[in-house]
Amino acid sequence: MGYQWNWGVFFQPSATGDDTYLGWMFAGFKMTIGLSLSAWVIALLLGALVGVLRTVPNKLLAGIATAYVELFRNIPLLVQLFIWYFVLPELLPESLGNAFKQSHPVLQQFFASMVCLGLFTSARVAEQVRSGINSLPKGQKNAGLALGFTLPQTYRFVMLPMAFRLVVPPLTSEFLNIFKNSAVCSTIGLLELAAQGRQLVDYTAQPYESFIAVTLAYIAINVVVMTLMHKFERRIAVPGYIGGK
Amino acid sequence: MIKIANVSKNYGDFKVLTDCTTSVSKGEVIVVCGPSGSGKSTLIKCVNGLEPFQAGEIIVDGTSVGDPKTNLSKLRARVGMVFQNFELFPHMSITQNLAIAQVKVLGRKQDEAMDKGLKLLDRVGLKAQANKFPGQLSGGQQQRVAIARALAMDPICMLFDEPTSALDPEMVNEVLDVMTELAQEGMTMMCVTHEMGFARRVANRVIFMDHGRIVEDDEKEAFFANPRSERAQQFLAKILHH
Numbered sequence: 151m152g153y154q155w156n157w158g159v160f161f162q163p164s165a166t167g168d169d170t171y172l173g174w175m176f177a178g179f180k181m182t183i184g185l186s187l188s189a190w191v192i193a194l195l196l197g198a199l200v201g202v203l204r205t206v207p208n209k210l211l212a213g214i215a216t217a218y219v220e221l222f223r224n225i226p227l228l229v230q231l232f233i234w235y236f237v238l239p240e241l242l243p244e245s246l247g248n249a250f251k252q253s254h255p256v257l258q259q260f261f262a263s264m265v266c267l268g269l270f271t272s273a274r275v276a277e278q279v280r281s282g283i284n285s286l287p288k289g290q291k292n293a294g295l296a297l298g299f300t301l302p303q304t305y306r307f308v309m310l311p312m313a314f315r316l317v318v319p320p321l322t323s324e325f326l327n328i329f330k331n332s333a334v335c336s337t338i339g340l341l342e343l344a345a346q347g348r349q350l351v352d353y354t355a356q357p358y359e360s361f362i363a364v365t366l367a368y369i370a371i372n373v374v375v376m377t378l379m380h381k382f383e384r385r386i387a388v389p390g391y392i393g394g395k
Numbered sequence: 396m397i398k399i400a401n402v403s404k405n406y407g408d409f410k411v412l413t414d415c416t417t418s419v420s421k422g423e424v425i426v427v428c429g430p431s432g433s434g435k436s437t438l439i440k441c442v443n444g445l446e447p448f449q450a451g452e453i454i455v456d457g458t459s460v461g462d463p464k465t466n467l468s469k470l471r472a473r474v475g476m477v478f479q480n481f482e483l484f485p486h487m488s489i490t491q492n493l494a495i496a497q498v499k500v501l502g503r504k505q506d507e508a509m510d511k512g513l514k515l516l517d518r519v520g521l522k523a524q525a526n527k528f529p530g531q532l533s534g535g536q537q538q539r540v541a542i543a544r545a546l547a548m549d550p551i552c553m554l555f556d557e558p559t560s561a562l563d564p565e566m567v568n569e570v571l572d573v574m575t576e577l578a579q580e581g582m583t584m585m586c587v588t589h590e591m592g593f594a595r596r597v598a599n600r601v602i603f604m605d606h607g608r609i610v611e612d613d614e615k616e617a618f619f620a621n622p623r624s625e626r627a628q629q630f631l632a633k634i635l636h637h
Contacts, residue, residue, distance in 0.1 A: 287480060287482070289478050289479075289480050289482040290482055290484070292440075292445050292476075292478065292482070293476075293478060293482035293483075293484075294484075295445060295467075295468070295471060296443060296445060296471050296474075296475075296476040296478075296545075297471070297472065297496035297500060297544070297545075297548065298468050298469065298471045298472025298473075298496060298500040298501075298548065299468065299496065299499065299500060300468045303499060303500075307484075307495060307499065308484055311484075311486045312484075312485060312486055315486065388485050388486045388528060388530060389527070389528040389530060389531055390485075390527075390528050390529065390530020390531035390532075391485045391486075391528070391529075391530040
């Protein structure tokens with residue numbers, strides 16, 4: 151088909167002259183990792199909190215948590231991103247909105263992307279945490295309470311340690327998803343891995359090489375995440391119980 | 396020690412408990428029996444407030460369980476409970492299971508709690524299993540640990556909710572032996588169980604429940620020799636065969 155393969159393209163100096171195209175790729179790679187990890191921290195903390203609240207007897211707290219999950223789960227990620235990036239700065243108090251708009255463009259993109267991905271994923275994490283808690287035998291909670299633990303103590307010492315162990319596998323796939331979903335943030339101009347791939351095509355007209363490299367980079371990230379999570383899963387396994395010896 | 400007065404409970408229209416009244420004195424051993432769905436487990440869970448009830452009053456050692464001002468956690472720390480499915484905490488070793496509530500609820504030192512736990516473990520014959528995890532023990536062993544865990548809190552009374560129902564037949568006796576010993580030492584006990592042999596040996600009184608009502612509440616001898624209600628007669632006839 152007359153395509154000119156040229157793997158050497160990565161080592162050519164980039165159009166802006168201060169880097170190679172491989173350097174561009176690596177910058178995108180770092181951006182993807184930085185964005186995904188920081189969003190994952192938000193997602194885990196908020197998701198754990200919201201997931202727990204969905205299971206508490208207090209109807210008001212459980213209701214707020216349910217509303218939170220439904221809100222962030224039922225709006226497409228792309229739409230949420232546009233809202234965070236384009237709409238919300240307009241709705242903020244003027245001084246705060248202006249401060250956001252006057253900050254460095256990359257910072258704006260990164261901040262909006264991190265919050266958006268973090269909250270979107272937190273709703274999904276919350277659902278996993280909730281299902282983990284609900285899958286514990288009901289007697290566990292009673293046993294904790296019967297020993298004189300308060301409800302928060304029962305969560306802390308009895309229910310959550312087991313619930314989190316149960317949901318490590320589904321949380322692993324959410325963790326993988328956050329890296330993949332981060333590609334959506336290229337739509338607001340954030341130069342993460344996918345955006346760098348596209349930029350490379352624009353500058354070098356070598357789409358196959360560019361996107362093969364992008365693909366391999368995503369696969370590499372996910373293989374590392376899966377390996378680490380698998381190790382983690384084995385480390386926290388309970389003897390005589392799921393996954394334990 | 397435990398006073399249950401006119402307690403009623405319902406889920407919507409469904410009445411789980413109707414006007415239940417009885418009492419347990421210090422050192423007394425009460426066996427609660429009855430067909431499944433008769434409300435016996437619910438009644439015993441009302442005693443330490445694990446199940447709320449809508450009417451009546453339960454007083455445990457001078458404290459009203461139903462009173463919203465009662466600090467239920469404090470009360471529960473003094474009332475031991477053993478469950479049908481053992482409910483040990485699977486992610487903790489046996490010694491941790493025995494120590495954690497002593498440390499977090501009673502404020503005992505870790506060493507002190509460990510010592511006490513090991514002593515009780517020895518007492519239920521499981522010292523060798525101290526460093527194992529619940530999933531590595533048999534059902535009977537787990538239930539004995541659960542009894543030791545409850546005893547570690549120095550309870551004023553013990554509630555047993557069908558402690559042998561989930562066990563293989565050959566493990567029932569090792570648990571009943573521990574319970575019998577406990578009763579002989581003067582522990583106040585309320586036991587939901589179908590083990591009529593146990594009731595005969597150690598109970599002072601037997602309560603028979605049906606459809607959420609206390610149908611019989613009698614001295615053990617009277618209950619076994621001459622149950623008054625027809626329902627209790629049928630029940631005994633069925634389960635005393637073997």
